[in-house]
Amino acid sequence: MGGAKAILKRAKKDFAKGEYRFVATALNKLVQAQPDNLNARALLADTYEQLGYQAEGAGWRNIYLTGAQELRTGKVSPGAPKSASADVISEMDPGMLLDYIAVQVDSLKAADTPFSFNAIVGKNNFYVEMSNGNLSNIQTIKPVANAEASITVSEAGFTKILLGQARLPELIEAGEASLDGDAEVLQKLAASMVQFDPAFEIVPFSEKSVDADLYH
Secondary structure, eight states: OOOHHHHHHHHHHHHHTTOHHHHHHHHHHHHHHOTTOHHHHHHHHHHHHHHHHHOSSHHHHHHHHHHHHHHHHSSOOTTOOOSSSHHHHHTSOHHHHHHHHHHTBOHHHHTTOOEEEEEEETTEEEEEEEETTEEEEEEESSOOTTOSEEEEEOHHHHHHHHTTSOOHHHHHHTTSEEEEEOTHHHHHHHHHBOOOOTTOOSSOOOSSOSOTTTTO
């Protein structure tokens, strides 16, 4: 496209015409190649901001605006809300909680350890399967007969496990949960999970900033 200056010149014209998606695509390539190019970061931030304003869904809007924030400050903003809080998790239904567990699975670690189990959480039955490094679940009318194990736990107990306030063996010993079948499925699940950094970069971080004080 003729180099960084040529890309910026064309991007400014496209921005003025409202071609924000094209501008975002082109400038993203430039910022990836030159993270410290402040002119590119500033215009891409403006572009993401416009896309965020026009987005109908909160998810898209939040990602666009967070990307704009990172471009301007050079790093992720401190003090971001922590979604995995007790208040949030306590309001999630069992299926959502199982999806939350699946997010923490390292597919490479889990690729060669398939397993399945029934998760009976309160009055809800779920069939959980690890296959090809992917953890999936489906709600069922009753427990699946050929599952390798069945875990029964109250919704309150399940939430405690997710929050790290209790372990399944402790709940079983306290009579708040039970396990039938192959106990190794839990060991396989635990071995596949990782704690990831929630502050991963959406756009390349930079030691330089367009306007570090804008969000204070």
